[in-house]
Amino acid sequence: MSATAPVTRQPGTRTDEPTGRARPTGLASPPRRRLRWRTMQNLKGASLSFPFAAGFALFAVVPILMALRESVYTQKSSGLGFGESVVTFVGLDNLARAVGDGVFWSAMWRVFLYAIVVVPVTQIVSLGMALVLDAARRRIAARFRIALLLPYMVPGIVATMVWIFLYSPAVGPLGKFFGLLGLDVDFFSGDMVWVSIGNLVLWGAIGFNMLILYGALQSVPHEIFEAARLDGASEVRIAWSIKVPFVRASLVLTTLLSIIGTLQIFAEPMLFRSVTPETITKDFTPTMMIYNQAFQVGDINYATALSVVLAVVVGVASAVFYRFTNRTES
Amino acid sequence: MSNATTRIRPWGARSRVAALAAVAVGATGLAGCAGGTESSAESTGDAPADGPVSIEIWGWDELGEQVVDAFNAAQDGVEATYVLQADNVAMATNFRNAFESGTDVPCLAQGFAPLTTMVVNGWAQDITDVVEPSLGNYNEGAHNAAQVNGRFFGLPSGSDGQYLIVNTATLDEYGVEIPATWDEFVEAGRELKEHDVHVTNFAGEDPTALMNLAQQAGAEWFAIDGEEWVVNFEDAPTLQAADIVQQLIDEDLVSNETYQDRPALYSYFDSGNMAMTPTQWWSLTGLQTNFSDSLGDWKATTLPQFDLANPVSPGRTTPSFVPVGCEHPEAVVAYSDWRTTPEGIEAGRNPETDAVGLPTQIPDPAPYAADIIPPGFFTDDAEAAEVIVDAQSKVIGKFELGPNYDAWFPEMQDQWGKAVAGEQTIAEALAAVQQYVEDDLDRKGIAFRDAS
Incomplete structure (x- = not known):
């Protein structure tokens, strides 16, 4: 006891020495104390993540488990439908129906095509703006940073309403503007609807992406730029060959978030449904179909099965992208 | 298979997720809605031993509170409280959540969906026996609109004739x-x-x-x-x-x-x-x-x-209804009847436009038609009032939209x-x-x- 006591008080040895190694059994008590101390430290550290873990469990894990549970049941009425419903276990029937649902997959394909355009465009524009801001003086950059972030603070529904009025062929200014240029642009037409939605989504998203990329750019060591300049590199060359590779990890992150967000697009087409109802049907995007099944048709079981399929697709798309970008990097 | 089969109230399972989400996220809002009412677990229709029957009314009519105040002042038997909902959609969401949780369900809910939907979902109670003595206060179209399969599940409600x-x-x-x-x-x-x-x-x-x-x-x-x-x-x-x-x-x-x-x-x-x-x-x-x-x-x-x-x-309507769980449908019918009286109609006068709404549920809304004509719109206001009353008299109140x-x-x-x-x-x-x-x-x- 007395032999080990000083050891535990020596700085450096407590954490460096693996616990339990070459420890005589008769001296079990002090190591236990040491273990306890380390465990306490670990727990303290882990406790910092508790709010996240609790929130994640409550708002992600529990709903997912509930969704999985709902997806294996179905409920049926009988007669005129006025009596009680009967809930029946159907196993994977709902999931199988979801996987084979042509309407759902055409919605998915539609959004996939849209994502192929809008995700890269969002990243390119955001990166371009971040690079311009990075090149500008700090005081000017700060002002623009806030201005560019403002659209991100506007809720999607509100932003869509604002843009619907801007696009309005009758009262909106954009149609008149293009009219001055001799162009007859109808933002509400079926052919233009993805462009109209993409534009407003871009408007809302670039601020957030730009901020992350701008933050990453700030952490690039400045001596590299100086070295490049001494070697005669232009600012464009510095941006392309030094800055962009340095923010690659952040670009992967913003692209992932963009993929996830785009595949779940809901509010914008939901509101645009009124202006081009012949194009935007109730099942236009996967989330619109899920919403319709849950809250209009009233089939929460099938809606959750569709949600599970969508989650898998989003997960796979994200994983593929991540894998692809990682492999290229290596 | 039978082990996995349970009988539930219609829409019970399908709303469970929404209800739980509401408990987690919107509990404050719901508490606010029902605030101030020391209600039973099932409904807000309490009957203290020595006092008026309390009922809670939910709707999105901004004049609702003023009407309810006038109703409370006009009689002693029923004490009504109006809970203003933001709109039709908020009403539907809050009602569904309250109903699923089984607490603070109102005694009168403004109709936010066709009546048959309310019946299929198990929300509206059969009030035929309570409402039948009062039918003389309402027109034929209002009677038709309030029935599903020959029974009254809604309060007689007027349809707006086109x-x-x-x-x-x-x-x-x-x-x-x-x-x-x-x-x-x-x-x-x-x-x-x-x-x-x-x-x-x-x-x-x-x-x-x-x-x-x-x-x-x-x-x-x-x-x-x-x-x-x-x-x-x-x-x-x-x-x-x-x-x-x-x-x-x-x-x-x-x-x-x-x-x-x-x-x-x-x-x-x-x-x-x-x-x-x-x-x-x-x-x-x-x-x-x-x-x-x-x-x-x-x-x-x-x-x-x-x-x-x-x-x-x-013309169609979505009648107000008495939710399952309310123990005092007779108090609700008393309120509904009072709204057909000149005093009840007057209570709905809009302070901004200084007009009362057209009481489309009563047998003869003609005396009120002139009140709803906005000035300067028509070529002939008197003629417009006649046309509107005529449209009301010819309205088909019922158009069944199914389950x-x-x-x-x-x-x-x-x-x-x-x-x-x-x-x-x-x-x-x-x-x-x-x-x-x-x-x-x-x-x-x-x-x-x-x-x-």
Whole structure:
């Protein structure tokens, strides 16, 4: 006891020495104390993540488990439908129906095509703006940073309403503007609807992406730029060959978030449904179909099965992208 | 399999997720809604041993509280509290959550969906025995609207009868007569088209134009026959209505302005480029306050008819109902009856417009018609009041929308949108809806017969 006591008080040895190694059994008590101390430290550290873990469990894990549970049941009425419903276990029937649902997959394909355009465009524009801001003086950059972030603070529904009025062929200014240029642009037409939605989504998203990329750019060591300049590199060359590779990890992150967000697009087409109802049907995007099944048709079981399929697709798309970008990097 | 089968209240399982989410996220809001009411676990309809019966009323009528205050002052037997909801959608969400949680369910809920939906979901209680002694206070259409399968599940509620408003300046300019029948309406459309004027507007997202025409023609999309529904979206009256709509679309006689873009819609209506539109009494204030150039040019007239010998006006309503769990439906009926009295109607006078709403549920709303005419809108206010009262007297209160209206209406919106855009015919759209309804009923296990 007395032999080990000083050891535990020596700085450096407590954490460096693996616990339990070459420890005589008769001296079990002090190591236990040491273990306890380390465990306490670990727990303290882990406790910092508790709010996240609790929130994640409550708002992600529990709903997912509930969704999985709902997806294996179905409920049926009988007669005129006025009596009680009967809930029946159907196993994977709902999931199988979801996987084979042509309407759902055409919605998915539609959004996939849209994502192929809008995700890269969002990243390119955001990166371009971040690079311009990075090149500008700090005081000017700060002002623009806030201005560019403002659209991100506007809720999607509100932003869509604002843009619907801007696009309005009758009262909106954009149609008149293009009219001055001799162009007859109808933002509400079926052919233009993805462009109209993409534009407003871009408007809302670039601020957030730009901020992350701008933050990453700030952490690039400045001596590299100086070295490049001494070697005669232009600012464009510095941006392309030094800055962009340095923010690659952040670009992967913003692209992932963009993929996830785009595949779940809901509010914008939901509101645009009124202006081009012949194009935007109730099942236009996967989330619109899920919403319709849950809250209009009233089939929460099938809606959750569709949600599970969508989650898998989003997960796979994200994983593929991540894998692809990682492999290229290596 | 039987082990895995449990009997639940209708919509119980399907709303469980929403209810739990609401408990987690919106508990504060709900608590706020029901605040101040020391209610029982089942409903807010408490009856203290020595005092008036307490009932809670939920709705999104901004004048609701003022009406309830007047009701409380007018009698001692019932003490009502009004809980204002933000709108129809908020009302639906909050009600569903309260009902699922089983606490603070109101004793009177403003109708936020068709009555049959309320019954199918197990929300509305049968109040036939309580309401029957009071039926004399209400008109026939109000009686019809409040029933499902011959029983009263809703409070007698008036439907807003449709009539036509025409822009006389436009018609006079091009020498077009006001149509009395729908065939004449199409003919008027042809004449107006020569001058680049549309006869009316069909919003691409709103198939109620077709529903109204079908109802007026005498369609019956859903009917109950014993223990099964009879479904027919393709009966002769519906196809007659579809034919009128198809002509208007095919010959490009109508515009397709959306309701979503209100400023554009009003500006278009006001421009003189649209000659006429069916409407109902409550639209007038919105039209009057948003029009400028055409104010004073509009004339109210009877809606074109399919059968001039038997004129009718379409109109539906979503009656208020007494939720299952309320222990004092008689107190609710007392409140509803009081609202048909001159005092009850007066209590709803809007302090901003200084007008009372048209009491469409009472046998004779004529004395109140002049009150709802906004100044400066019509060419002849007295004539407009007569037309509105006449439309009310001819209104068909009932148009059964079946047990799965929430499911098929979005499908009808899709099909209507494509038909209005000329991508398919109205008949094809109706056939698709018929098929959708059958598939949905089949999946839900509800018995039906295809009568198409």
